Amino acid sequence: MPAGRQPATDLAFIAVFAALIAAFSVVPGIPIGPVPITLQTLAVILAGLVLGPWRGFAATALYLAVGFAGLPVFAGGAAGLGVLAKPSIGYLLSFPIAALVAGAFARWLAGPGRRGRYLRLFLSGFGASILIVHPAGILGLMLILHIDLAKAIATDLVFWPGDVLKNLVAAAIAMAVHKAFPALLSPRVPAVALR
Numbered sequence: 379m380p381a382g383r384q385p386a387t388d389l390a391f392i393a394v395f396a397a398l399i400a401a402f403s404v405v406p407g408i409p410i411g412p413v414p415i416t417l418q419t420l421a422v423i424l425a426g427l428v429l430g431p432w433r434g435f436a437a438t439a440l441y442l443a444v445g446f447a448g449l450p451v452f453a454g455g456a457a458g459l460g461v462l463a464k465p466s467i468g469y470l471l472s473f474p475i476a477a478l479v480a481g482a483f484a485r486w487l488a489g490p491g492r493r494g495r496y497l498r499l500f501l502s503g504f505g506a507s508i509l510i511v512h513p514a515g516i517l518g519l520m521l522i523l524h525i526d527l528a529k530a531i532a533t534d535l536v537f538w539p540g541d542v543l544k545n546l547v548a549a550a551i552a553m554a555v556h557k558a559f560p561a562l563l564s565p566r567v568p569a570v571a572l573r
Contacts, residue, residue: 388433395425395437396444399473400451403441411533412465412523416453419511420544422473423503426480427552430563434477442473468518472511480506484552485563495556499549507541 402417426434441451450457453466461467483502488495512534519530556563 391429392433392437392440395421395429395434396440399425399438399441400444400449403451403453404455410536412519413469413515413533413537414453414466415537415540417544418453418473419469419476419507419541420548422477422511423480423506423545424548424551426477426482426506427484427499427503427548428555428562429477429481430485431478431481434481435474438474438477442470463522465519465522466515467522469511469515471518472514475514476506476510479510481563488563496549496553499552500545503545503548503552504542507545511541512537 399418399421402421405417408415422438425437428434429437445451445457445461446459448457452461452470456464461470480503483505484499487502488498492498515537516527516530516534519525519533520527523530525533
């Protein structure tokens with residue numbers, strides 16, 4: 379099996395990115411409205427852009443599992459199932475799917491040798507934010523705060539400028555990582571093909 383594609387290596391990548399998401403989550407956020415602005419989504423999108431769809435999904439799912447189990451890894455040091463009653467729950471639950479989508483887009487749009495790779499990585503991450511994170515966040519705001527769609531969208535719009543910046547940073551970091559490790563985003567080679 380090629381270096382970097384062994385199950386132990388995959389588990390290490392997943393664990394490292396779960397820890398990265400946790401670290402970015404507990405950095406003090408900007409308290410603006412019912413949901414603070416944090417660096418969580420930067421780490422979630424970065425997991426997808428760097429690790430690809432399935433390992434990105436696994437890293438974010440591991441992060442959620444650890445937090446729901448009681449470790450204080452959510453924004454503001456929150457932990458446990460009590461976060462399910464917070465206005466941020468839609469955003470939080472969207473993370474594994476957002477990482478999966480960002481990774482799938484990155485693999486499809488920004489594979490090795492593609493021109494304009496930085497822009498393609500940015501669009502992959504921002505596309506996942508627009509398609510997954512924001513709609514789920516809006517739904518969570520509506521359900522928990524008992525507000526209508528227009529008010530939930532207005533509340534969510536506060537996060538858009540920061541998301542643009544975070545996705546620009548995530549694309550730059552992913553570019554640097556893929557330059558150093560070009561095979562990291564490529565699809566897993568089946569073991570049968572390696573014999």
